[in-house]
Amino acid sequence: MPDLSVFCASYAEARGRFVDAARAHGARVFEYRDPRQKGPDGEPLCLDVAVAGPESAERVLVVGSGTHGIEGFSGSAAQTAWLRSGGAQRLPKKTAMVLFHAHNPWGFAHKARGTEENVDLNRNFLDHTRPYPQNPGYAEVHPIVTPAAWDDATQAEVFRRLDALRERIGEKAFSTAFNGGQYSDADGIYFGGQREQWANYAFREAVVKHVAHAKHAAIVDLHTGIGPWMEHIYLCFHPEGSAARKRARDWWGERAVNLAGVTHKALADYQGVLIDAFAATLPKAEVTCVVVEFGTLPRKEIQRANMAGRWLRYHGARNPALARKVHADFCEAFYPSDPAWRAAVLEQSAEIFERGVKGIGG
Numbered sequence: 001m002p003d004l005s006v007f008c009a010s011y012a013e014a015r016g017r018f019v020d021a022a023r024a025h026g027a028r029v030f031e032y033r034d035p036r037q038k039g040p041d042g043e044p045l046c047l048d049v050a051v052a053g054p055e056s057a058e059r060v061l062v063v064g065s066g067t068h069g070i071e072g073f074s075g076s077a078a079q080t081a082w083l084r085s086g087g088a089q090r091l092p093k094k095t096a097m098v099l100f101h102a103h104n105p106w107g108f109a110h111k112a113r114g115t116e117e118n119v120d121l122n123r124n125f126l127d128h129t130r131p132y133p134q135n136p137g138y139a140e141v142h143p144i145v146t147p148a149a150w151d152d153a154t155q156a157e158v159f160r161r162l163d164a165l166r167e168r169i170g171e172k173a174f175s176t177a178f179n180g181g182q183y184s185d186a187d188g189i190y191f192g193g194q195r196e197q198w199a200n201y202a203f204r205e206a207v208v209k210h211v212a213h214a215k216h217a218a219i220v221d222l223h224t225g226i227g228p229w230m231e232h233i234y235l236c237f238h239p240e241g242s243a244a245r246k247r248a249r250d251w252w253g254e255r256a257v258n259l260a261g262v263t264h265k266a267l268a269d270y271q272g273v274l275i276d277a278f279a280a281t282l283p284k285a286e287v288t289c290v291v292v293e294f295g296t297l298p299r300k301e302i303q304r305a306n307m308a309g310r311w312l313r314y315h316g317a318r319n320p321a322l323a324r325k326v327h328a329d330f331c332e333a334f335y336p337s338d339p340a341w342r343a344a345v346l347e348q349s350a351e352i353f354e355r356g357v358k359g360i361g362g
């Protein structure tokens with residue numbers, strides 16, 4: 001069994017272990033601190049960046065965690081374990097590993113998926129001066145997924161109505177309506193925001209500072225939720241036939257591009273995702289992007305958890321006893337406590353990191 005002490009109980013603890021591991025194992029640490037707010041225990045909220053290898057390396061692999069707040073516990077564990085294992089000492093020449101810890105520190109610290117404004121950071125990276133993409137299907141989803149109660153009977157009714165909607169409009173349209181992202185209802189699910197989040201600025205600033213010099217840049221954005229229990233899946237949005245897609249396949253294998261193991265029946269058309277912003281911020285580099293998801297619960301339970309997260313934010317305070325139970329289930333959905341699951345994350349992430357390093361290192 002690997003050392004599971006990298007799986008922490010709080011954001012502050014995870015941050016501390018990450019920074020300590022970076023300093024102890026030859027990486028330099030940079031901090032992007034949210035100037036406006038602190039965490040629930042008064043702790044600072046930061047995007048921390050650890051740079052292993054030459055700061056001016058022409059080949060830079062970024063591994064990021066915590067785009068969806070609470071999902072960052074597992075990504076953080078993978079990052080800290082890589083540092084502790086001496087990953088920085090195994091880098092090829094002219095290659096740097098740049099670890100982004102906590103893309104959305106507010107969500108990480110509050111054990112929520114969204115930002116302080118209920119924004120899904122992974123739908124927020126678009127041009128906010130232009131009209132937002134329309135998601136007309138969401139108009140039918142919103143009244144179903146925003147009940148004021150969250151008892152068993154309410155949940156059953158929510159799923160009955162969602163099933164009826166899916167039946168009527170089909171899997172793909174349903175998926176886009178449900179989780180493609182929406183910019184119309186600030187108290188809804190998968191809300192992309194109506195302005196840039198601080199975390200959006202911080203991410204792009206850090207990419208410019210630590211990656212813009214690179215000729216070859218890649219990012220692995222670590223998530224949890226989609227995929228089979230104790231396995232991981234890749235999402236790659238580079239177009240069919242592109243050189244970037246070919247690189248992803250060469251580095252991580254066929255599964256990096258063929259959606260093997262994805263538990264969504266149809267993938268939504270996503271808007272404003274973080275890895276697209278990574279590519280857009282690096283116009284001069286050859287860029288390769290993938291999302292990795294460590295699978296947790298079946299799709300329906302992840303949908304339930306997402307809606308529960310929204311209920312907690314807007315209605316939880318009125319029913320603290322239920323909120324505690326709902327939040328415990330929510331945490332299990334995105335950050336399972338099972339040691340076997342956590343060990344699997346470490347084993348699989350070590351391989352993903354090493355293949356990425358080897359791939360970009362040429």
Ligand SMILES: [Zn+2]
Pocket residue numbers: 067068071223224225
């Ligand atoms: Zn996620």
